[in-house]
Amino acid sequence: MVFAVIALDVVVASAIVVETGSRVAVARARQSKLVDDVLAMRPRLTNAVVVSDISLQWLELIAGGEGTEFVGLNNLFGAQSVNEKHLHWLYDKKSKGWSGPIPPILLPNGKLDLAEARKLAEEDKKGRPVYLLLLEPASYEWFNELKREFAEIDRQFSHEKIAYDPEMGLFRLKPH
Structure with a gap:
């Protein structure tokens, strides 16, 4: 026993x-290729303004600091795992009367915010680079949405491809 x-x-x-x-x-x-790619871009993003459809909270965690400021591309509900969903929820809460702070967005409801576009143009004139960081679209619908948004952005900015891989692209925005 x-x-x-x-x-x-x-x-x-x-x-x-x-x-x-x-x-x-x-x-x-x-290991995450997306994290590695964003970390590789981080030195370029120092003291820059980055407009993105990637979660601003995630970007702040991975590539934030050193004077980097993040602006949401839109407040649409993204189709990919690290798309910005938080802004969608915040803007939904705001439409119901919530008055808390919300990060800026370049294309609220898919339309160019001229005041935000002017702020970005002013930052560029001061010598602070403005970038657009986008995930590669995972669906044809999201591809069409980004294509339409590029047309909106092109009203105020030209864009130059800086880096591109199968997961994301980085573009430099310059005011017209």
């Missing part, structure tokens, strides 16, 4: 060690 209790204790202790080991092994962060 004593042998059975000792054997059972050994089995339980072994199970605990195995379970702990497997949880520690799973807890290691997986």
Whole structure:
């Protein structure tokens, strides 16, 4: 009987060690190409204004600081995992009377905000670069939306492709 209790204790202790080991092994962060790409762009984004359809909270975490300011591209509900959904929810709350702070957006409801466009143009004139950072669209519908938004942006800015890969593109915006 004593042998059975000792054997059972050994089995339980072994199970605990195995379970702990497997949880520690799973807890290691997986490499993300998107994170690596944004980190590689980070030196260029220093002291810049970045307009993006990527979550502003995520960008602030990965590429924020050092004078980098983020502006939302739109307040539409994005179709991709790191698209800016938070702004959509904040603007929805605002339409229902909420008065909390909301980050600026260049294309609220898909239309160019001329006041925000002027602010971006002023930043560029002061020598502060303005970039547009976009995720590669995951659907044809989102592609068409971004195409339409590029047409809106082109009313006030020209854009030069700085970096592009299968996941995202970085463009320099210059006022006309």
